[in-house]
Amino acid sequence: MSNLDIFRQETRQWLEENCPAEMRKPMTADGACWGGRNFKFSHPDQKLWLERMGEKGWTAPTWPSEYGGGGLNYDENKILAEELFKLGARPALASFGIWMLGPALLEYASHEQKMEHIPKIVKGEIRWCQGYSEPGAGSDLASLKTKAVEDGNNFIVNGQKVWTSYADECDMIFTLVRTGPQEPKHNGISFLLIDMDQPGVETKPIKLISGKSPFCETFFTDAVVPKTNLVHDLNKGWDVAKNLLQHERKMLASMGLGGSSAGGKGKGKSGSGLANLSKKYVESSEGKISDEGLRQKIAKSDMDAHAFGLTLRRASEEAKNSNHGPSAATSIFKFFGSEHNKRRYEIMLEAMGTQGLGWEGGEFGPEELAVTREWLRTKANSIEGGTSEVQLNVISKRVLDLPQ
Numbered sequence: 001m002s003n004l005d006i007f008r009q010e011t012r013q014w015l016e017e018n019c020p021a022e023m024r025k026p027m028t029a030d031g032a033c034w035g036g037r038n039f040k041f042s043h044p045d046q047k048l049w050l051e052r053m054g055e056k057g058w059t060a061p062t063w064p065s066e067y068g069g070g071g072l073n074y075d076e077n078k079i080l081a082e083e084l085f086k087l088g089a090r091p092a093l094a095s096f097g098i099w100m101l102g103p104a105l106l107e108y109a110s111h112e113q114k115m116e117h118i119p120k121i122v123k124g125e126i127r128w129c130q131g132y133s134e135p136g137a138g139s140d141l142a143s144l145k146t147k148a149v150e151d152g153n154n155f156i157v158n159g160q161k162v163w164t165s166y167a168d169e170c171d172m173i174f175t176l177v178r179t180g181p182q183e184p185k186h187n188g189i190s191f192l193l194i195d196m197d198q199p200g201v202e203t204k205p206i207k208l209i210s211g212k213s214p215f216c217e218t219f220f221t222d223a224v225v226p227k228t229n230l231v232h233d234l235n236k237g238w239d240v241a242k243n244l245l246q247h248e249r250k251m252l253a254s255m256g257l258g259g260s261s262a263g264g265k266g267k268g269k270s271g272s273g274l275a276n277l278s279k280k281y282v283e284s285s286e287g288k289i290s291d292e293g294l295r296q297k298i299a300k301s302d303m304d305a306h307a308f309g310l311t312l313r314r315a316s317e318e319a320k321n322s323n324h325g326p327s328a329a330t331s332i333f334k335f336f337g338s339e340h341n342k343r344r345y346e347i348m349l350e351a352m353g354t355q356g357l358g359w360e361g362g363e364f365g366p367e368e369l370a371v372t373r374e375w376l377r378t379k380a381n382s383i384e385g386g387t388s389e390v391q392l393n394v395i396s397k398r399v400l401d402l403p404q
């Protein structure tokens with residue numbers, strides 16, 4: 001038996017013994033575990049699952065064990081993902097710390113900063129939000145104006161961020177602040193970690209058309225931040241910011257895997273979710289949707305998702321033996337993934353007809369309401385993490401090397 005076979009056997013056994021029953025049920029819309037000081041667990045099993053996975057470092061399986069990560073290599077991580085998938089296990093933790101901040105800290109933070117922050121991310125003890133965008137600094141992020149001024153062992157921070165997802169529920173925020181001159185704008189930016197639990201930090205929710213309110217405006221008024229929370233060198237925060245954005249875009253690209261059977265997480269998953277949903281609302285005979293136009297759109301969407309899944313898998317296999325994190329090519333995946341997800345929801349709405357226009361209750365079931373709201377939510381896919389236009393700019397400049 002090879003080492004990997006032994007690893008698979010042990011992993012399967014550990015999961016069998018440690019994944020609580022409730023965490024083997026399909027994820028509900030609001031069933032994600034975000035962790036942090038203020039998180040309300042939906043079930044005791046959710047807490048238990050986070051604690052067990054966090055202790056083993058399997059919420060961040062490939063991060064170094066020195067900082068509380070799982071220390072797994074590429075092949076072991078793939079096996080873990082496959083075994084979790086087979087068991088139908090829910091992710092133990094959803095976290096901006098895992099998806100974005102942790103990878104950037106591993107690359108740019110000091111050993112002391114890693115020791116301080118990474119284990120708490122792995123265990124879901126601290127919930128992080130992202131303070132990048134400002135009014136007037138979205139696509140043109142480097143124009144940001146939130147200012148951090150040195151004051152002894154601290155920085156004093158003043159300014160405003162906007163579209164800060166979940167800021168009102170988070171413990172800490174990773175921010176870009178101006179510590180140098182406004183011009184040249186990329187050179188005067190620093191990457192600062194700020195505790196939200198202090199009088200100088202306030203949040204105000206912003207309501208969306210989907211009815212939810214996951215965003216906030218975040219205000220800093222003389223917020224005090226120890227200098228030990230500066231990541232990388234003063235005025236060199238743009239390097240950290242770009243690296244983190246690539247991790248964010250890689251994570252967001254996976255939205256485009258809906259309908260894919262090639263996501264690399266086990267075999268045999270049906271790629272016909274769109275067709276199955278559509279058949280509930282439109283005429284079909286002998287298992288085939290009668291409307292040829294709709295049939296073609298569904299087939300194209302499923303094929304696109306499948307090809308995209310294979311492409312992502314190929315890219316991840318290619319990266320297997322290199323030590324490089326995601327590159328600017330991530331913008332290709334972010335662009336395709338978010339545009340594909342939007343098209344998929346348009347097809348669902350088309351198939352559902354008037355049943356896709358419900359807002360609440362009445363003759364609309366929970367599945368219909370969920371699709372309608374998610375359709376509205378997908379409109380943000382091509383904005384969050386950098387707009388589609390910005391991704392195309394990155395691709396043309398940094399991937400295709402076209403002239404400005």
Ligand SMILES: Cc1cc2nc3c(=O)[nH]c(=O)nc-3n(C[C@H](O)[C@H](O)[C@H](O)COP(=O)(O)OP(=O)(O)OC[C@H]3O[C@@H](n4cnc5c(N)ncnc54)[C@H](O)[C@@H]3O)c2cc1C
Binds near residue numbers: 132165381387
């Ligand atoms: C769901 C969601 C969650 C988000 N969460 C966060 C978060 O947690 N933290 C955070 O900091 N931010 C967050 N954002 C903000 C997001 O990063 C910005 O909305 C995004 O970068 C666009 O910036 P903007 O809204 O200022 O639009 P603008 O930059 O004003 O863009 C307006 C339009 O102009 C186009 N445009 C602008 N510049 C160019 C150009 N050079 N070439 C071509 N077209 C251009 C854009 O593509 C867009 O269509 C979130 C956004 C959404 C939708």
